Amino acid sequence: KNQVEQSPQSLIILEGKNCTLQCNYTVSPFSNLRWYKQDTGRGPVSLTIMTFSENTKSNGRYTATLDADTKQSSLHITASQLSDSASYICVVSFSGGYNKLIFGAGTRLAVHP
Amino acid sequence: EAGVTQFPSHSVIEKGQTVTLRCDPISGHDNLYWYRRVMGKEIKFLLHFVKESKQDESGMPNNRFLAERTGGTYSTLKVQPAELEDSGVYFCASSQGLTYNEQFFGPGTRLTVL
Numbered sequence: 001k002n003q004v005e006q007s008p009q010s011l012i013i014l015e016g017k018n019c020t021l022q023c024n025y026t027v028s029p030f031s032n033l034r035w036y037k038q039d040t041g042r043g044p045v046s047l048t049i050m051t052f053s054e055n056t057k058s059n060g061r062y063t064a065t066l067d068a069d070t071k072q073s074s075l076h077i078t079a080s081q082l083s084d085s086a087s088y089i090c091v092v093s094f095s096g097g098y099n100k101l102i103f104g105a106g107t108r109l110a111v112h113p
Numbered sequence: 114e115a116g117v118t119q120f121p122s123h124s125v126i127e128k129g130q131t132v133t134l135r136c137d138p139i140s141g142h143d144n145l146y147w148y149r150r151v152m153g154k155e156i157k158f159l160l161h162f163v164k165e166s167k168q169d170e171s172g173m174p175n176n177r178f179l180a181e182r183t184g185g186t187y188s189t190l191k192v193q194p195a196e197l198e199d200s201g202v203y204f205c206a207s208s209q210g211l212t213y214n215e216q217f218f219g220p221g222t223r224l225t226v227l
Contacts, residue, residue: 043218
């Protein structure tokens with residue numbers, strides 16, 4: 001069964017600290033893996049997209065890693081800011097020509113001052 | 114450039130009534146997707162349009178749901194008759210290409226069926 005699992009379910013950190021979110025997937029055949037940020041009441045916004053041949057990609061203070069062999073990904077947030085408080089969703093694209101996305105349940109991050 | 118827009122932002126209806134959700138994709142995007150997040154669960158795929166054609170509707174839960182994209186521009190998703198389990202947030206997304214292209218999401222329509 002094609003699944004995406006994320007951990008932790010929720011996380012609280014202090015402003016300025018770093019954190020790492022985890023994603024494991026069983027989607028096959030795999031096309032690419034995306035991390036999205038979703039603020040409350042808004043739609044998801046793409047942070048990174050990685051194919052199986054890429055093992056790291058950065059977008060500002062966000063760095064995603066991918067190990068296609070172990071089917072694991074992580075999203076590292078550096079020097080967190082209050083505005084980083086959101087849900088972070090790992091999404092795997094199912095290779096079938098039509099870019100079908102399989103979503104994880106998300107990690108809810110709260111950054112406190 | 115305007116993003117993906119959805120209307121209404123919220124809808125509260127009674128069981129058995131009909132509701133129509135609308136999505137306006139980013140201009141020029143041939144691919145339009147509908148997704149749904151039911152309370153406490155992950156976002157799930159409903160269907161995919163390429164222009165006005167349904168490319169993949171494998172995620173549509175049942176025949177109470179009807180999606181259209183006449184003319185290949187905006188899309189509507191009608192639920193008739195609505196049931197309690199249809200409550201959730203319905204997202205629309207659009208993209209220019211397929212495999213490696215970013216999907217841009219709208220803000221979603223929160224549907225509550227009482």
